[in-house]
Amino acid sequence: MSRKRKAESGEVLKIGNKTISLEGYLTKKPKTASTPSTSTSDNNTPAPSTENDTTTTATDPKEFKPSRPLTGDPSLFATRRALPLYLYQDRIRSILSKKDVLVLVGETGSGKSTQVPQFLYQERWCQRRRVKVKTKVLDKDGNEVLEEGGKAKTREETVNVGGVIAITQPRRVAATTLAGRVAKECGTPLDTSGRGTGFKGRGPKGKDGKGPKGGKEGEEWDEEKDVVEEMGKNNGGDEEVIEENGNEKKDRKDQEKGLVGYSVRFDHRVPPGTKIKYVTEGMLLQELLRDPHLRQYSAIIVDEIHERSVDVDLLSGFLKQIVTGDKAGRGGIPLKVVVMSATAQVERIKKFFSSDDSLKKGTSGEEVEYLEIEGRQFPVEVIHEPKPVPDIQEALLKTVFKIHTQEPLSDKHGKKDILCFLTGQEEIEAAQRLIEEFAETLDPKVPKVKVFPLFGQLSMEAQHEAFQPIKHPFTRKIVLATNIAETSVTVPGVRYVVDCGKAKVKQYRPRLGMESLLAKPISKSSAIQRTGRAGREGPGKCFRLYTADTFATLPKTDLPEILRTDVLGAVLTMKARGIDDVLSFPLMDRPELEAVENALVHLHVLGALGDDGRITDTGRKMVLFPVTAPYARVLLAAADPRYDCLLEAIDIISCITAGDDIFMQVRSEEDKEAVDVYRKELQRREGDLITYLNTMQRFVSTPSADRGTFCKQRRINVRNMRQALNIRKQLRSLSVKNKMLAEFPAPDAEVTYQPVSPETAERILKAFLKGFAMKTAVLAPDASYVTAHGKHVVAIHPSSSLHGVKREAIMFLEHVYTQKNYAKKVSAIQAGWIAEALAV
DNA sequence: GAGCACTGC
Numbered sequence: 003m004s005r006k007r008k009a010e011s012g013e014v015l016k017i018g019n020k021t022i023s024l025e026g027y028l029t030k031k032p033k034t035a036s037t038p039s040t041s042t043s044d045n046n047t048p049a050p051s052t053e054n055d056t057t058t059t060a061t062d063p064k065e066f067k068p069s070r071p072l073t074g075d076p077s078l079f080a081t082r083r084a085l086p087l088y089l090y091q092d093r094i095r096s097i098l099s100k101k102d103v104l105v106l107v108g109e110t111g112s113g114k115s116t117q118v119p120q121f122l123y124q125e126r127w128c129q130r131r132r133v134k135v136k137t138k139v140l141d142k143d144g145n146e147v148l149e150e151g152g153k154a155k156t157r158e159e160t161v162n163v164g165g166v167i168a169i170t171q172p173r174r175v176a177a178t179t180l181a182g183r184v185a186k187e188c189g190t191p192l193d194t195s196g197r198g199t200g201f202k203g204r205g206p207k208g209k210d211g212k213g214p215k216g217g218k219e220g221e222e223w224d225e226e227k228d229v230v231e232e233m234g235k236n237n238g239g240d241e242e243v244i245e246e247n248g249n250e251k252k253d254r255k256d257q258e259k260g261l262v263g264y265s266v267r268f269d270h271r272v273p274p275g276t277k278i279k280y281v282t283e284g285m286l287l288q289e290l291l292r293d294p295h296l297r298q299y300s301a302i303i304v305d306e307i308h309e310r311s312v313d314v315d316l317l318s319g320f321l322k323q324i325v326t327g328d329k330a331g332r333g334g335i336p337l338k339v340v341v342m343s344a345t346a347q348v349e350r351i352k353k354f355f356s357s358d359d360s361l362k363k364g365t366s367g368e369e370v371e372y373l374e375i376e377g378r379q380f381p382v383e384v385i386h387e388p389k390p391v392p393d394i395q396e397a398l399l400k401t402v403f404k405i406h407t408q409e410p411l412s413d414k415h416g417k418k419d420i421l422c423f424l425t426g427q428e429e430i431e432a433a434q435r436l437i438e439e440f441a442e443t444l445d446p447k448v449p450k451v452k453v454f455p456l457f458g459q460l461s462m463e464a465q466h467e468a469f470q471p472i473k474h475p476f477t478r479k480i481v482l483a484t485n486i487a488e489t490s491v492t493v494p495g496v497r498y499v500v501d502c503g504k505a506k507v508k509q510y511r512p513r514l515g516m517e518s519l520l521a522k523p524i525s526k527s528s529a530i531q532r533t534g535r536a537g538r539e540g541p542g543k544c545f546r547l548y549t550a551d552t553f554a555t556l557p558k559t560d561l562p563e564i565l566r567t568d569v570l571g572a573v574l575t576m577k578a579r580g581i582d583d584v585l586s587f588p589l590m591d592r593p594e595l596e597a598v599e600n601a602l603v604h605l606h607v608l609g610a611l612g613d614d615g616r617i618t619d620t621g622r623k624m625v626l627f628p629v630t631a632p633y634a635r636v637l638l639a640a641a642d643p644r645y646d647c648l649l650e651a652i653d654i655i656s657c658i659t660a661g662d663d664i665f666m667q668v669r670s671e672e673d674k675e676a677v678d679v680y681r682k683e684l685q686r687r688e689g690d691l692i693t694y695l696n697t698m699q700r701f702v703s704t705p706s707a708d709r710g711t712f713c714k715q716r717r718i719n720v721r722n723m724r725q726a727l728n729i730r731k732q733l734r735s736l737s738v739k740n741k742m743l744a745e746f747p748a749p750d751a752e753v754t755y756q757p758v759s760p761e762t763a764e765r766i767l768k769a770f771l772k773g774f775a776m777k778t779a780v781l782a783p784d785a786s787y788v789t790a791h792g793k794h795v796v797a798i799h800p801s802s803s804l805h806g807v808k809r810e811a812i813m814f815l816e817h818v819y820t821q822k823n824y825a826k827k828v829s830a831i832q833a834g835w836i837a838e839a840l841a842v
Numbered sequence: 843g844a845g846c847a848c849t850g851c
Contacts, residue, residue: 173848267850284850292851313849426846459845485846506846519846563848571850628850659850667845736851800843821844 074188085113091121103355103370106342109377119167119278128300130165133333163335164300170283174266181264181280190261268728283313295331301338308343310562319588326357354590380537386550397547405498415540417495419479425504425521430455430482449476456483499536503548510568512597518819525560562591569593573601577617578625608635632773639772641742647766652733657694660726666717680715685803688763689829703755771839778836780811799824
């Protein structure tokens with residue numbers, strides 16, 4: 003509003019205080035389809051093959067006998083047969099009948115995530131068997147009971163091993179939607195009203211996978227339906243033993259009962275007879291805690307391993323131990339592992355899963371089979387900038403309008419929309435303004451443009467808009483997205499990609515004990531992934547706003563998450579699963595020694611590890627809660643009679659761990675004023691934690707019918723609030739189960755709202771200090787806050803209710819370096835409390 | 843005065 007921007011006539015464009023030369027761009031003749039002279043073909047992009055080209059693969063599938071007929075829903079046979087993977091089904095079966103590990107590389111669209119488990123579940127090795135195993139006798143605290151000689155006492159048991167295939171996914175939506183699709187292909191749909199699944203209260207996300215994230219705004223609040231209790235009761239169980247000669251009759255029986263299931267947090271559908279189970283990586287890690295040998299499974303398929311989450315790295319370590327170990331815990335029955343990746347950089351993975359992965363010996367990979375399958379990707383022409391661009395916004399504007407004026411709006415494959423990858427919200431909003439204002443200056447004969455921002459903090463509706471086909475004729479859609487469009491969501495209709503070559507990445511700095519969030523150059527593999535987004539529906543073009551030389555200097559792959567984050571959680575995960583020497587645990591990438599040492603010290607401070615470095619009772623209790631170690635420590639402290647504030651701590655932790663901030667940021671000034679009137683009522687002088695508590699308590703004491711309005715007035719993210727309620731209920735259940743709470747609290751309707759007293763607030767903050775004593779700062783004479791640990795200056799983040807306020811000392815739960823060294827989720831404390839919290 | 847993206851019996 004304040005600044006009037008307009009396009010000048012001629013070859014120069016003035017927008018705000020920016021002057022952009024348009025020389026060489028935006029030629030008035032849209033039809034000259036000459037490729038820009040700067041165009042280079044990118045040799046590093048995987049040679050995209052056309053639709054029906056199945057002959058140029060590394061291994062010729064023709065040398066094998068014809069594939070077996072497909073089973074399941076015949077109406078889907080044609081689609082499945084057309085998948086590149088179809089020709090490989092016998093080959094995959096044959097490999098796994100001999101070897102235990104298969105590494106499978108398949109581009110997007112090869113069908114690996116849906117087909118591989120269907121190829122395998124009827125194999126002989128995939129049947130459940132009864133075996134005798136020796137198990138260590140444990141006392142009630144989970145410690146080994148020793149015999150007189152000092153050896154661990156064992157006893158013989160008969161157990162079931164195998165029968166189920168698990169497929170891990172990094173994200174919930176992927177697990178649930180894949181399960182739905184495979185169930186349909188198998189003819190045993192998942193959504194049969196949950197009959198026979200044994201679960202009470204199916205969540206509202208029953209038909210998951212709609213939209214980028216579950217939940218939707220304005221839905222009615224019904225507390226009971228939000229939560230699935232008593233999860234995991236029906237996990238394939240021991241209700242049936244399939245003997246060795248499983249025959250067709252039995253297969254039919256399985257189908258009637260449900261062949262496919264999934265298990266993700268808050269949502270489990272594992273019908274009896276499930277043989278194919280889609281799970282999140284975190285869920286399988288959690289199962290490992292109960293069952294270190296994964297006895298329920300004949301095979302684990304690790305999908306999307308190239309994403310290299312911390313969870314998948316840990317999981318790979320445990321799987322390697324099972325595969326290369328003595329298998330005594332499984333009665334000698336091997337566990338088959340199929341590792342699936344979308345990129346061909348798998349040397350490391352192959353070596354890792356061999357029993358000897360030392361790089362010195364050249365023998366690695368012998369036990370590990372490797373198969374590469376081409377995807378179904380249309381060709382994408384890659385165009386680099388001839389020389390480095392000084393201003394990314396300017397380059398983006400020029401490129402977008404070059405595409406828009408020179409390329410057709412659609413072709414026989416459909417719409418030809420533009421997807422731009424930018425680093426963050428700020429950049430996206432600036433680009434949107436530029437594009438929209440410039441579009442107004444275009445000749446009326448040129449098609450219109452409609453710009454859609456797409457980033458995680460946007461409301462569901464706004465995100466949804468970017469996925470809808472554009473209604474107006476003669477208009478091109480331009481989506482300006484963050485990394486969210488690289489892996490998490492797929493925007494349909496995209497045939498042009500504009501890639502700025504950067505992304506914001508979080509990186510943990512062990513020396514500073516804090517993380518940074520800064521824009522950095524992406525990796526080659528990430529650039530290729532972005533390029534691929536242009537070729538999903540037809541041949542496309544990718545414009546990189548950097549030079550071919552710059553591309554050549556990019557790192558091959560992204561730094562795996564385990565090298566970028568605090569390994570506190572990873573170390574506790576290992577310790578809780580019996581890994582005493584975490585430094586020798588097999589990992590594809592090993593964090594710096596300093597990072598591991600810091601984590602060990604931190605865990606010791608939290609009381610999770612004893613002086614001998616072994617996990618303590620406190621540590622074992624902590625891992626039972628699906629929150630990070632410091633939060634788990636807070637829960638234990640809050641349950642201590644000294645602090646006695648468990649329910650309050652749960653309310654706060656639920657709000658904080660529900661995803662992004664439940665308080666959405668308000669964009670316009672007018673909205674902000676209106677929202678602040680309501681938000682002020684929630685705010686407390688003690689700071690953000692007590693404000694969250696107050697918000698949760700006000701929220702749950704609001705009648706269901708009014709909760710939508712409550713959220714709207716305060717700009718509370720409904721999706722995150724719903725998630726917070728789920729977490730709250732889960733944490734309450736676990737507290738009861740772990741005897742930290744005598745009984746499940748009364749329903750919220752029976753509790754009247756009462757503001758937290760200052761005394762209670764003090765107890766709550768002291769309980770939080772038990773987990774966060776290291777994250778405190780004291781007001782210095784120069785009015786800055788200086789951290790107690792490390793003596794760094796921190797500023798209170800503007801999103802905090804204590805922003806601009808000076809108090810004696812603060813505790814903060816998050817610590818991020820962006821523009822400045824920022825403290826987030828801040829509370830006012832007394833300096834004396836810090837030492838008190840560190841004392842036992 | 844500012845916010846890449848995921849995720850957990």
